[in-house]
């Protein structure tokens with residue numbers, strides 16, 4: 001598909017789509033389509049020409065075949081919680097919504113896998129497993145809304161992925177509809193395959209390889225015991241040093257999350273957990289495993305934190321207290337509204353030992369641009385989520401937020417890190433790709449995209465600076481928008 | 487297996503540029519490159535072959551031990567890598583049949599052994615890669631941080647690609663701490679049925695073994711289970727496992743996991759049957775009926791059959807059993823990803839290696 005050719009959605013094409021999904025599962029009126037003009041990344045907007053709500057792989061296949069026949073681009077969409085504009089229908093075309101494909105097809109506890117349709121909400125899988133002694137490990141903070149198909153496409157992480165790994169470590173097979181409309185299966189539950197690791201390549205391809213219609217995921221045995229701690233620091237520096245010391249000591253906690261003073265204040269106001277309001281930073285630390293082992297680990301961590309200047313390390317005493325602590329952490333975004341009318345969440349990564357440097361840099365940037373920044377992030381992985389607070393009615397402030405965000409991401413690269421640990425490139429970070437990769441790297445990646453998606457008909461304008469967009473150039477960012485935090 | 491030509495020349499590059507030159511020259515002259523240590527595709531070769539030995543390209547590029555990552559050149563031998571990591575109390579927990587192999591070849595072959603049950607495979611550890619494709623293009627993917635979703639995951643594509651797509655030149659791994667202590671217990675059962683019952687109970691054990699292996703032969707069956715951690719937690723786990731297994735005999739050794747894992751190395755040459763973990767005991771019984779004993783990884787559903795009688799032919803038996811149970815068979819000398827004839831695989835091969843420098847496609851032959 002050429003980058004200049006505008007795509008045309010004809011009445012004939014719409015009729016063909018309606019024959020596949022029925023008129024009640026097809027939206028094409030302007031008002032209804034507005035809802036789909038963006039996802040969790042609201043900076044760039046583009047309304048699809050039509051949204052179809054598919055219910056089976058056969059329907060996806062028929063829709064894709066129709067798109068090919070009429071040269072209309074398509075983009076898959078799960079719950080639309082992407083924070084990188086992954087669902088943006090660049091250049092219009094068809095949005096294929098997978099939210100009605102929400103069957104858990106099989107749960108096999110003995111062989112430790114489940115087969116799910118792509119629209120299954122992440123938390124619903126864990127709910128279905130409740131009481132079985134098993135769970136699905138990847139737990140993005142958006143797990144109450146986001147879908148497994150979206151998780152596969154973005155290779156989602158979450159607080160507990162520090163110990164358990166991100167989505168790709170738990171996906172063993174994928175069924176997808178390719179860009180010709182054929183149903184293809186990659187991988188599966190048996191140990192070894194006679195092929196390249198296509199499943200591994202597919203995960204994180206951000207919807208540019210085709211539409212996932214079924215996923216084989218690993219399920220994980222629940223740990224026998226947890227210890228959840230809150231370490232309280234009077235300085236951000238000491239806190240980031242403690243993180244570095246814990247990892248450096250060879251301890252891999254199940255989760256290691258940092259929250260700074262700004263976010264703690266907002267959380268306390270929202271949840272009245274009893275967070276100390278005068279602390280500069282707190283660390284939420286969880287260890288899990290054998291009952292005989294967790295106390296020793298918790299003790300070592302307490303000692304390491306105290307040695308690094310923690311003024312107090314609290315051990316959560318009950319399951320309810322632990323649950324509330326995690327609720328605070330996972331709903332941190334809800335509390336940010338108390339701080340500012342608008343906010344922009346960034347997603348950068350640095351080597352874990354560089355946390356003190358990057359946090360210092362973020363504070364400097366905040367001061368230099370006079371933009372308040374709060375931090376709540378997956379510290380154990382070095383995965384930052386600085387949240388820049390602003391008022392979107394103030395155009396000049398908006399520009400400063402953009403500048404500050406870019407400087408932070410550039411610093412992540414300079415410190416040996418990356419511009420995204422879990423939200424993906426989408427449309428948001430395309431301009432950073434040639435700062436992370438060489439021209440040849442991008443050329444090879446483009447070649448790989450073409451092996452799956454030769455005409456560029458699937459999710460144009462995403463992930464790679466070279467990815468073609470039908471009739472529409474990549475829109476320059478002009479606005480940071482309001483985004484949810486992790 | 488079809489005939490493959492013996493390498494006619496050696497090349498020991500000590501820079502990526504030399505690798506590029508070798509590949510470009512092979513592409514221009516219609517010759518082939520074999521990556522030393524990687525068993526090539528099973529396709530007839532009618533070309534001159536140069537063997538690329540990466541042994542001189544083995545520097546540690548960066549080892550920020552406190553970040554628990556390491557970046558190394560591809561020729562570094564696995565044993566040397568593990569020695570360096572051990573000094574910092576760290577490890578790359580991958581079992582490898584020949585520790586004197588370069589790490590690039592180990593990744594290309596996706597080596598794994600008993601500990602894959604507890605630790606996963608190389609796909610869980612390679613976080614950054616540099617390689618040269620069949621057009622002589624140097625490319626990178628991933629990076630040096632443990633969490634990173636920028637760009638396509640070519641690290642995983644190259645892991646297990648058996649040298650068919652590119653020559654790996656540099657890698658970054660995420661690392662694990664070395665365990666303080668370990669135990670390896672052998673639980674003996676009267677037969678495969680008893681073993682199966684034990685495996686069912688073990689599925690919900692509170693212990694967290696890193697090894698869950700089995701061996702089934704005529705009249706006896708064994709589980710070989712490895713645990714790691716502090717002494718107290720190892721001892722607690724063995725006690726728990728003993729209760730779960732209800733075996734006739736138990737023998738436990740301390741700190742012998744490394745030795746056990748390296749002794750598994752010779753298996754690389756056997757056909758491997760992959761089935762669901764719940765089918766392992768059944769598959770072992772079916773193999774016995776076909777004159778083959780088997781050992782393997784009960785936790786991950788991998789069996790290696792070998793002959794016990796005149797009638798037993800491991801590969802034939804493996805193929806029959808896998809077909810009956812819906813599993814698959816892989817072996818280094820017969821099965822190669824480059825031979826998978828799905829359109830996607832073939833397109834990837836044509837993209838990365840349009841001149842068939844690596845996968846040794848005979849000149850003029852269509853894939």
Ligand SMILES: Cc1cc2nc3c(=O)[nH]c(=O)nc-3n(C[C@H](O)[C@H](O)[C@H](O)COP(=O)(O)OP(=O)(O)OC[C@H]3O[C@@H](n4cnc5c(N)ncnc54)[C@H](O)[C@@H]3O)c2cc1C
Pocket residue numbers: 039040075076077078079080081082083085086087098118139140141142145146147148149150151152153154155156157158159206207208210211212213333422423459484485486
């Ligand atoms: C409050 C909040 C908290 C968040 N926390 C986290 C977190 O902790 N960790 C994290 O990693 N992310 C987090 N995110 C980001 C987001 O939730 C994840 O990226 C998630 O995986 C997206 O899932 P989704 O179903 O919403 O997908 P969508 O947003 O609908 O789509 C995301 C991408 O996947 C593609 N896609 C969706 N379904 C399919 C399919 N079936 N086949 C092919 N491609 C498909 C889309 O085209 C798009 O490119 C958070 C977002 C919010 C709003």
